[in-house]
Amino acid sequence: MLASIAPSAASADASSAVTVAAKGYDLDIASAPFPDLKVTVSQTTDLVSQGLVVSWTGAGKNSVRPDNGSGGQDFLQIAQCWGEDPDNLGHPDRTTCQYGGFPGKPASTRDVAVTDEFVNARDAQYTSPSNGFTIPAVTAIPYRAPNGRSVASVFKNAQGVLTHYVLDPLTGKVQSASGTAVKDGVVLPDKISSVDLATNEFYTQYTTNEVPWVGSSNTGTGSVKFEAQTVMQSPGLGCGAPVTATDGSVMGQSCWLVVIPRGTQDVGESYITKSGLLWDAWKHSVAIKLDFKPIGVRCSIGSTEKQLSGSELVAAAIASWQPNLCSGPTGSSFVLSTGNEADALNTASEKTPSPLALTSRPLQTSKVDPVQYAPVALSGLAVSFSIDRRVKPVGDVPQKYKDRDTEAFTSLNLTPRLIAKLLTNSYLDSLPTRAPATSASLTYFGYVDSSNPGHNARNITVDPDFLAVNDEEWKYQDLTGPSLGDLLLPSGRSDEALQLWRYVLSDPEAVDFLNGVPDPWKMVVNPWYTSDASINKSGTAMTVPRVDFPKSDPIERAATKDGQTPVNLVAWRPYTADFENGAYLTLRGDGQELGDWNPNSSPAKWGKSVRNLVGTQRVIGLTTTAAAARYQTVTAALRNASGSFVTANSTSLLAAAAAMTPSAGNARVLEYDPTSASAKAAASAYPMTMPVYAALNPVQTDAGLRAIYANMIRYAVTKGQIPGTAVGQLPDGYASLPQSWVDQAVVAANAIEKGISPIVVAPTAPAATASVAAPYVKAPAVASPAVTAPVAAAAVSATDPTATGASAGPLVGKPTPADPVIGPIPAAIPAGLLSGLLAAGGVPLISRIRRRS
Numbered sequence: 007m008l009a010s011i012a013p014s015a016a017s018a019d020a021s022s023a024v025t026v027a028a029k030g031y032d033l034d035i036a037s038a039p040f041p042d043l044k045v046t047v048s049q050t051t052d053l054v055s056q057g058l059v060v061s062w063t064g065a066g067k068n069s070v071r072p073d074n075g076s077g078g079q080d081f082l083q084i085a086q087c088w089g090e091d092p093d094n095l096g097h098p099d100r101t102t103c104q105y106g107g108f109p110g111k112p113a114s115t116r117d118v119a120v121t122d123e124f125v126n127a128r129d130a131q132y133t134s135p136s137n138g139f140t141i142p143a144v145t146a147i148p149y150r151a152p153n154g155r156s157v158a159s160v161f162k163n164a165q166g167v168l169t170h171y172v173l174d175p176l177t178g179k180v181q182s183a184s185g186t187a188v189k190d191g192v193v194l195p196d197k198i199s200s201v202d203l204a205t206n207e208f209y210t211q212y213t214t215n216e217v218p219w220v221g222s223s224n225t226g227t228g229s230v231k232f233e234a235q236t237v238m239q240s241p242g243l244g245c246g247a248p249v250t251a252t253d254g255s256v257m258g259q260s261c262w263l264v265v266i267p268r269g270t271q272d273v274g275e276s277y278i279t280k281s282g283l284l285w286d287a288w289k290h291s292v293a294i295k296l297d298f299k300p301i302g303v304r305c306s307i308g309s310t311e312k313q314l315s316g317s318e319l320v321a322a323a324i325a326s327w328q329p330n331l332c333s334g335p336t337g338s339s340f341v342l343s344t345g346n347e348a349d350a351l352n353t354a355s356e357k358t359p360s361p362l363a364l365t366s367r368p369l370q371t372s373k374v375d376p377v378q379y380a381p382v383a384l385s386g387l388a389v390s391f392s393i394d395r396r397v398k399p400v401g402d403v404p405q406k407y408k409d410r411d412t413e414a415f416t417s418l419n420l421t422p423r424l425i426a427k428l429l430t431n432s433y434l435d436s437l438p439t440r441a442p443a444t445s446a447s448l449t450y451f452g453y454v455d456s457s458n459p460g461h462n463a464r465n466i467t468v469d470p471d472f473l474a475v476n477d478e479e480w481k482y483q484d485l486t487g488p489s490l491g492d493l494l495l496p497s498g499r500s501d502e503a504l505q506l507w508r509y510v511l512s513d514p515e516a517v518d519f520l521n522g523v524p525d526p527w528k529m530v531v532n533p534w535y536t537s538d539a540s541i542n543k544s545g546t547a548m549t550v551p552r553v554d555f556p557k558s559d560p561i562e563r564a565a566t567k568d569g570q571t572p573v574n575l576v577a578w579r580p581y582t583a584d585f586e587n588g589a590y591l592t593l594r595g596d597g598q599e600l601g602d603w604n605p606n607s608s609p610a611k612w613g614k615s616v617r618n619l620v621g622t623q624r625v626i627g628l629t630t631t632a633a634a635a636r637y638q639t640v641t642a643a644l645r646n647a648s649g650s651f652v653t654a655n656s657t658s659l660l661a662a663a664a665a666m667t668p669s670a671g672n673a674r675v676l677e678y679d680p681t682s683a684s685a686k687a688a689a690s691a692y693p694m695t696m697p698v699y700a701a702l703n704p705v706q707t708d709a710g711l712r713a714i715y716a717n718m719i720r721y722a723v724t725k726g727q728i729p730g731t732a733v734g735q736l737p738d739g740y741a742s743l744p745q746s747w748v749d750q751a752v753v754a755a756n757a758i759e760k761g762i763s764p765i766v767v768a769p770t771a772p773a774a775t776a777s778v779a780a781p782y783v784k785a786p787a788v789a790s791p792a793v794t795a796p797v798a799a800a801a802v803s804a805t806d807p808t809a810t811g812a813s814a815g816p817l818v819g820k821p822t823p824a825d826p827v828i829g830p831i832p833a834a835i836p837a838g839l840l841s842g843l844l845a846a847g848g849v850p851l852i853s854r855i856r857r858r859s
Contacts, residue, residue: 022051022731024294028064028267033094033289039080039269040065040226045292047263048638052731053298054246055236057593057638058263060084061229062222065267069221071412071621076277077113077219083266083282084217084232087293088152088243088259098262098293100283101150104235104243107214108616109204112279113268114218116204117146124274128285147283151208152244152259208242211616215240215594220620224409230620231392231638232263233593237301246298258298266291299733305332305339312714313361314342316350317501318585320364320383320698322632322737327726330734331718338714344584346499348553351377354701359708362715363701366501368672374765375672376703380754381747382722383698384663385740387502387585388631388654389425389493390592390639391418392623393467398484407482412621418642419475419651422513424466425506425644426520428493428626430535431559431575435465436491438563438578445561446543450533461528465490466626470527475645487624488579489597494588494627497581499553502696505678506628507551509693512647512680520550534558557581568605570612577612586636588627593637595623631659632739646693647685654692656729659741661688662695674750674764675699700751704758716759723751 028035028043035041042064049058066080089102106116125133125145133145150156204211215233222228236246237259245261266282273286282288305311305328314324324342332339347365354363355377364382369375393415397403431437434453443453452460463469467485510516515525522541524530535558539547548558563573571577580598582588591598594617601613618624627639631654634641643651652658665688666676678695679685685693700719706712727742728735736742743751757764 021049023048024050026292026294028290028292031292033097038267038290040267040290042226043265043267043292045265045294047294047296049731050294051297052733053234053236053258053296054636055239056234056636058232058234059229059638060232060263060265061227062265063227065222065226065228066269067222067226068224068409069412071221072112072114072219075112076279077111077268078221078278079268079270081219081221081268081278082217082228083114083268084220084230085264085266085282086215086235086240086243086245086296087262087264088245089150090262097291098264099150100288100291101148102152103149103264103283104209104214104240105216105283106149106204106281107209107211107216108218108619109211111218112277113272113282114216115281116149116283117144118280118284120145120280121274126273126285145281145284147281149206149208149242151242152247209240212614213239217620221412223413228413230414231593233637234263234296234298236298245296246301248300248302256300258300260298261296262293263296264291264293305329305337312338312340312711314340314364315345315353315361316347316364317366317698318344319366319385319502319630319632319696321586322630322636323383323385323722323726323740326737327718327722327734330725331721337717340718346553347501348499351701355703357703357705357707359706359711360702362718365699365701366505366696367677368669368675369701370671376705376763376765377672377701378704378754378757378762378764379672379674379699379701380719380723380751380758381676381697381743382700382719382726382751383740384659384695384743384747385698386631386654386659386662386692386696387506387694388589388629388634389420389626389642389644390589390629390634390637391415391626391642392592392595392639393418393485393490393625394621394623395479396484396622397482401482403482407479410479414620414623414640415480416640417477418640419645420642421471421475421645422510422516423519423525424469424472424475426510426516426531427469427471427529428466428491429495429506429510429555430520430532431492431557431579432462432529432532432535433465433469433491434459434462435486435488436579437559437561438573438575441561441563447532447534447559447561450543451530461524461530463529469529471525471529475651485624487597488599489625492579492626494582494591494598494625495555496584496587496628497554501553502585502630503555504551504553505694505696509644509680511551513645520548532559534560555581568603569610570603573600573612582627585628585630586633588629589633589637589639592625592627592629592639595619595625597625630739632737635739636737644693646688646691647680647682648687648689648691650689652690652692654694654739656741658690658692659695660744662691662693663697663741663744663747664688665691666695666697697747700754702758703763704761705763709759709761712761713759716755719751719755719758723748 023046025044025046028038028041032038043062044064045060045062047058047060062082065082069081070079072078085103085105087098087103089099091097091099106114108114120133129145132147148156215235217230217232220228220230235243237244243261244259246258248256249259250256266287267290268278268282268287270278272278272280280287321342321344324340328340331337347363347367348370350361350363351365351369353360355369368379369377395410395413395415397408397411427433434451437447441448443455451462464486466472467480467483467490473481519525519531520535520537522531522536522538533541533543535548536542537547537550539545542548544558557575557579559575561575565572578600582591596617599615601615604611604613641653643653645651662678665684666678667682667684669675669677676697678691678693680693685691700715702712702715704712723743725734726736729742730736
């Protein structure tokens with residue numbers, strides 16, 4: 007074990023957080039609902055598709071949630087806008103805000119029926135006249151996109167047919183309409199019965215990032231996570247689109263984050279019911295400028311493009327490094343295909359030219375390992391969660407907990423046994439509702455019906471096992487939903503999956519649970535996942551540890567009417583696109599829950615539920631520490647081998663690195679083994695820490711390609727280890743590599759470039775390799791092997807690579823968001839996953855082609 011482990015020298019950028027006060031910014035502070043409001047945004051520069059923390063003081067106290075007739079009381083609304091108001095410089099233009107995507111929500115639409123005498127003069131140009139008692143006046147704030155197009159406001163005529171008017175982009179007046187008469191720029195009222203601006207070509211309730219309601223505590227303070235969207239997720243915003251300055255430099259199109267304070271009532275109303283875009287509310291908005299990295303800016307056209315393959319853990323770091331790796335004789339742009347690390351490493355171990363493998367494990371072989379391993383990143387897996395409080399409506403609930411109702415939980419503890427329960431669909435809510443109670447799993451659970459459910463908990467938040475290791479406040483919550491019964495998990499094989507299963511199996515209590523032993527509260531494992539063949543309903547034991555996350559239970563909810571297709575476990579709880587997608591969905595409060603059956607679609611299919619909004623979110627997702635940091639999701643504290651609950655941060659990642667031991671297959675590849683003596687002695691170590699190695703057989707025949715890979719490795723472990731948000735720096739969610747790791751990486755890079763094989767320089771005895779597919783069997787404790795220093799391949803001096811790089815034009819393509827639907831095997835991949843990999847100040851071209859199998 008390393009006695010101590012210090013990161014290499016590095017310095018971080020200063021924070022770009024910005025605070026704006028209503029005083030001095032509000033256009034009518036005398037009538038402001040919260041004149042003392044101050045809003046802080048956690049990051050305002052170098053933005054990609056990511057999460058931001060928006061916090062505030064001086065807002066309304068004890069906010070009231072919305073209901074069917076009111077938008078709530080004393081709350082805030084948050085939206086992203088792209089344009090500046092020409093009449094109020096330094097303020098955003100309300101016609102450029104992505105707002106109103108949730109139809110039918112009071113105070114959260116772009117349009118509203120109004121009484122003529124209460125129409126503000128600033129709104130008159132967007133207001134249609136009333137027609138007696140038949141048709142009310144309608145004020146509809148249009149939406150203008152950066153390309154000059156306006157949202158076609160959708161009106162229903164007297165026959166209920168949807169018609170449209172189009173606004174002149176210069177005057178904002180109606181310039182044409184279909185099926186309606188226009189006079190003096192106004193649609194005549196005898197053709198209008200309603201307006202629906204939530205129906206538009208730029209965003210929908212499935213894609214919008216707006217926050218229609220977020221409340222404050224009884225002190226007027228609060229915070230919320232907000233999804234910053236680029237042009238990749240929202241073409242209608244255009245944020246981050248490349249803009250070329252007169253000097254030839256390329257910047258990303260900036261945008262605004264806007265907070266709209268709402269008090270207790272609107273003008274002419276007893277409650278808050280009108281749109282926040284109407285001038286009486288909008289004039290009190292507080293906005294902060296957001297500067298984005300340019301989307302699509304990468305290496306110069308014609309530069310070489312080389313392949314990287316394997317671990318998703320390092321994807322965010324490579325995205326940041328890419329623009330600084332383009333120039334020089336060994337410079338290149340890189341295409342990363344994330345997928346099964348073992349497959350990538352097998353290919354990289356051959357003598358024929360191949361992609362550079364990125365792996366956390368050595369080659370699984372009984373022969374001498376021919377691969378050079380260069381550590382390039384220190385990261386790990388994380389469990390993200392977004393769970394808002396909902397106190398029990400009855401019972402003796404302490405007032406202090408009632409006062410926090412709808413606020414988000416910020417801490418959660420998990421043990422290996424709790425992880426095992428989430429991975430095995432052992433909570434009732436993780437299985438399709440209305441499935442036959444005679445199914446093998448439900449019968450095994452002792453489930454009869456909802457009033458006699460047996461001993462297995464509905465979800466993790468009501469599991470006594472969970473309540474025993476978490477704050478007592480959890481026991482006063484009334485939380486339900488399928489997304490609290492399991493983890494959002496990616497499909498396919500990976501080193502990350504194997505490491506999580508190893509973590510589970512390091513705990514005797516979790517092993518007993520998987521072997522069919524009830525926990526102290528009589529909860530049992532789903533019988534389709536047990537490691538005991540005599541109990542497993544398939545007749546064979548589930549093999550663990552393993553490199554995937556199976557959905558083994560064949561339970562199925564039968565079709566009932568309208569030609570509905572059956573709902574199996576994959577349709578009920580679909581896989582995520584990848585680990586990063588888990589953090590993205592958690593940020594959005596999207597638990598991937600099944601929606602309604604749509605018999606009118608072609609073909610008829612199940613839809614997807616709209617995400618839960620702030621105050622009602624309840625999602626748990628498996629992700630990486632880098633993705634959790636990017637999307638600003640809160641992560642769970644995991645119980646480590648010493649019995650401590652630890653969250654992931656630079657300190658805990660480095661503590662785990664110090665406790666790592668040589669892997670069985672190759673002493674040059676370290677691993678965090680939770681059963682080792684060093685891990686049990688490391689109280690501050692994060693147990694899901696994982697190293698990432700760049701790996702290649704140095705006798706591959708393309709010397710030029712090897713030199714390019716060596717250049718990338720050298721940059722990654724030197725300038726690429728400086729923490730920060732700027733191009734070329736190490737993003738949050740990683741720890742800077744210890745100096746001893748840097749030294750090993752430089753030696754390995756030089757060996758790769760010069761063709762020095764580890765077989766020749768430092769032969770190692772082959773080690774027996776355990777099959778990851780073998781059933782887990784308890785074994786007697788054995789002494790941990792002594793840790794040896796990394797094997798030096800050759801004593802060659804390091805040289806820093808050239809790291810300047812030129813930029814190119816934007817990538818082509820402007821997707822239009824559409825309402826998603828899911829079939830038997832859903833696989834919704836949000837565009838947000840592309841932009842962070844296409845944005846790195848510049849943006850490297852990094853492939854999200856899935857190669858998991």
